[in-house]
Amino acid sequence: MAAPYVTYDDVVAARALLENVAVRTPLVHSRVLSEAVGGPVHLKCESLQRSGSFKIRGAYVRIRKLTDEERARGVVAASAGNHAQGVALGATLVGTKAMVFMPEGAPLPKVEATRAYGAEVVFAGTTVDDALAAAKEHAERTGAVLIHPFDHPDVVAGQGTIGLEIVEQLPDVATIVVPVGGGGLAAGIALAARALRPDIKIVGVQAEQAAAYPASLAVGHPVKVDPAPTMADGIAVGLPGELPFALVNSLVDSVVTVSEESLSRALLLCLERSKLLVEPAGAAAVAAILDHPHAFEPPVVAVLSGGNIDPLLLAKVLRHGLAAAGRYLSFRVRLADRPGALAGLLTRIAELGANVLDVVHERIGARLHLDQTDVLLQVETRGPDHCDEVLAALRRDGHTVLFS
Template sequence: MAVPQVTYDDVLAARELLKGVIAHTPVVHSRVLSESIGGPVYLKAENLQRAGSFKVRGAYVRIARLTDEERARGVVAASAGNHAQGVAFGSGLLGAKSTVYMPEGAPLPKVEATRGYGAEVIFAGHTVDHALQAARRHADETGAIFIHPFDHPDVIAGQATIGLEIIEQLPETGTIVVAIGGGGLAAGVALAAKHLRPGVRVVGVQAERAAAYPESLAAGHPVMVEPQFTMADGIAVGRPGDLPFEMIHYLVDQVVTVSEESLSRALLLCLERGKMVVEPAGAAGVAALLDKPHAFEPPVVAVLSGGNIDPLLLARVLRHGLAAAGRYLAFRIRLADRPGALAALLRRLAELKANVLDVVHERVGARLHLDEAEVLLQLETRGPDHCDDVLAALRRDGYKLIFS
């Protein structure tokens, strides 16, 4: 492969361009994660960045380095949302017209925010890779400058400024844990951090339903995979970028994957214990820490890469996270259809200290006998052990439980 096209001097130059444009986001200590791994853990809060994610760094640097003639032709980008907002925001500051292609089903708040920053939004396909193809065609047809979300030296240099900040804010950092989609963020962070602190470990994290890097690293070159649905839409990229892949191959120490359950638990922890609103992709590093708390050399810095989450998705993910944490339980239960049966069940749940959130009582259905009723219950519980206790007690009482 070609020699990487991003240098430490490029990163320093990008930081100069970004002065007065971006926020210098804090590194916040997490007591609960520190207790979990047995050493200090900090969160680099890029969810508090302007436009809600790290993406504004690379997008602004790329657009700022265009010539006046190039900016006059306008820019075009493709994104599930965060890069879209970064391009729209940067274009507005620099006086360039922007067009952004987004996949169908992109989160509505990200779509509206992108339009709010002045970009024209066009939907294309169902994945970021489909949107990328449409954006490239637009660039070919109109002469607009294509702003790649991760596979360009200027973009990587902009994202790399996060690595500079982390080591300057916490010089003793032992491990940086960072989400990987196309790879621009992880590549940049590794480049800058390892230049300042050669012994630091950098661990990349992918959603297991959209994990192109493990297969690509094993093959020695970028491999295309078809991403499955994942709540972490911000890192659901089917093929690594050529330049980020090369840099990650040499600079990133390990790439791990996390499940949807781990992502939802991480988001819940960030919100409940860290008081941080984070999107699922932004919580990927925290998910990795929760999965294998003793696999990371402290002090650890996990990058919260974005906070742009649809409130409706947040509600669903929180419910998912509560269930994964053993604090939310939903099931059907078969009862005798006689007066007092439902009241007796609810009294029993009260005795078991389970808080009933919702009850749906069904007395007529093809699967029910004439003397049966079925109840859909949603309960708030106090953890996995409490869930087990409640279910075991109901079974001992003779109730038929149905999970579906």
């Protein structure tokens, strides 16, 4: 069923190496997702793993299996952050030096954490693919061993230990939903889980802005795409790995995509309803379930692949998620330019139970008559129904409500 260069036995051997290194992460029931799907949904919390993501599993297994001579040369890797931290921690645990190439603009907390785990950080290019090219050149020039983020049997086997845990923790699991970047995580989980339970469905999830797998699966081989900017930096990979692609192609039932709005809504749900801090890439599986809840046969396990997020990005994503969930409402009201008009509007909004977050009062503009003024408002509401109630009430009051 799987390619011969990585097997179920390799995953079992990887778990032995990871004993006392990787945490057996919990499986947490989600009531809100279960209600949406119509059956049990659990979250596999790799966001609570050492170094904040699943990456320590594959990175440590790869480094642990190096020869003494290879360890003496040191290791090199490329990553937007999670693999970087996994390699840095794995190298420290094994006792070898690590250099990590990261794209310019990589989240500062991930950069600082990588350094804190003991690795030297070098910036190269603007994407993970740029950083990977620099890491490969460094490996060829210096003899350092490249620890690929997804395209190596040891890495795939290490990530596959999550599949073993899921089946052990929830033996009747019917569907596993997993974020996909280069494909190592999905490949490893599919290999392990389907070896134990061939009937399990595996669904991969990519960000729409960086979705190389759908095009690649359509033609039967890895196809390179140019990722657009996405909040899901952890899965923004332009070219699937050869090994992961072979496994995903044969073992994963489908790969779907999710929008930036869906990712932010998923992150907000994890934080607000499950009390779990998850980065956008780590919330991709939840985003897919929110988008199409009836497409997944329960019991479902959604893998939360990482929780390393820059607080500044978190603030932006939460605002984005609140807007996508109908909790923020932005609109423009045209008023008569007379004393008390603005105060009356704000009082009315307060009476409707909405909280005004921002007001821009425009008294001069080409589209305005001399006796008119525009008020651009951003208000906090209780959800989509409350948004509709506020807008309907303002219109009944005779106000002109605009959205441009």
